[in-house]
Amino acid sequence: MTINQALGGACKRYEEDLVLHYYGEIAEGERVRVERHLGECDACRRFSADLRRLLPQINPTQELPNSFWDDYYRQTMAKLTQYEEKKNRWRSWFGSLSGWMMPAFGTVSAAVLVVALMYGKDNPKVFVEPAAERIPQEIMVDQNQLEFFKSMHILEALSNLEAQEEPKSDGPRTDRDQFATGYIA
Amino acid sequence: MKKSNFLAWILGTFLLLAAQGTWAADDNWRNLSPKEKDRVLRNYQRWQNLPSQDKQHLREEWNRWQRLPEEKRDRLKQRYNDQRRDRDRD
Numbered sequence: 001m002t003i004n005q006a007l008g009g010a011c012k013r014y015e016e017d018l019v020l021h022y023y024g025e026i027a028e029g030e031r032v033r034v035e036r037h038l039g040e041c042d043a044c045r046r047f048s049a050d051l052r053r054l055l056p057q058i059n060p061t062q063e064l065p066n067s068f069w070d071d072y073y074r075q076t077m078a079k080l081t082q083y084e085e086k087k088n089r090w091r092s093w094f095g096s097l098s099g100w101m102m103p104a105f106g107t108v109s110a111a112v113l114v115v116a117l118m119y120g121k122d123n124p125k126v127f128v129e130p131a132a133e134r135i136p137q138e139i140m141v142d143q144n145q146l147e148f149f150k151s152m153h154i155l156e157a158l159s160n161l162e163a164q165e166e167p168k169s170d171g172p173r174t175d176r177d178q179f180a181t182g183y184i185a
Numbered sequence: 186m187k188k189s190n191f192l193a194w195i196l197g198t199f200l201l202l203a204a205q206g207t208w209a210a211d212d213n214w215r216n217l218s219p220k221e222k223d224r225v226l227r228n229y230q231r232w233q234n235l236p237s238q239d240k241q242h243l244r245e246e247w248n249r250w251q252r253l254p255e256e257k258r259d260r261l262k263q264r265y266n267d268q269r270r271d272r273d274r275d
Contacts, residue, residue, distance in 0.1 A: 152228040
């Protein structure tokens with residue numbers, strides 16, 4: 001059985017007022033008018049009785065313990081305090097900047113950042129000799145790659161150098177050693 | 186909303202790290218002496234002409250070099266420089 005089937009028969013122009021009456025959300029003048037009508041109209045009385053019977057089943061009131069509301073209140077207040085603190089922090093930082101000053105501040109900050117990045121650590125050469133040194137990208141992929149090419153000549157002789165550190169061995173021992181012998185001497 | 190913020194952070198961090206690596210290499214390059222720069226470029230040119238098995242071998246040697254104790258690396262570098270100097274003198 002649906003709610004519409006259960007409820008029925010009220011005067012159309014009183015239906016809405018009867019629902020508001022049930023919830024106690026009707027103005028005083030209207031309440032008197034509705035109650036006077038209820039005294040006269042059987043159909044609306046039945047409708048009102050149905051409302052009192054059915055509505056509590058549809059939306060049962062869940063009583064929550066006081067501890068829940070205490071926690072809820074505390075959490076809400078804590079969040080509000082945090083929000084206020086955060087807002088005030090930003091306000092205190094940028095409080096003196098108003099109107100056109102804010103975008104101007106942003107532009108200057110961006111410009112300073114760009115200049116700082118381009119100059120790097122005490123290195124104004126970037127401006128003086130832009131792209132004068134055409135370095136292959138393969139070398140500049142990362143620091144590791146640069147170090148690799150910086151040490152490559154030693155790597156080629158590495159096995160040989162190590163062999164010289166260990167005088168026990170007689171000449172090249174592996175393919176790696178033979179690879180190395182071609183480079184150093 | 187949280188997910189998109191998180192992804193934005195990840196992407197931003199990745200870009201920053203990638204940029205930092207390049208900047209560090211760039212910075213290191215500028216800090217090299219002209220002689221060292223010349224050495225790097227000559228090594229690079231030689232590297233380009235190496236057969237692939239030699240490249241592979243050098244990569245392995247590089248990995249091994251990085252794992253060596255710093256003291257040993259310094260010693261080997263010193264030995265290499267001494268031998269180069271001796272050879273140049275002869």
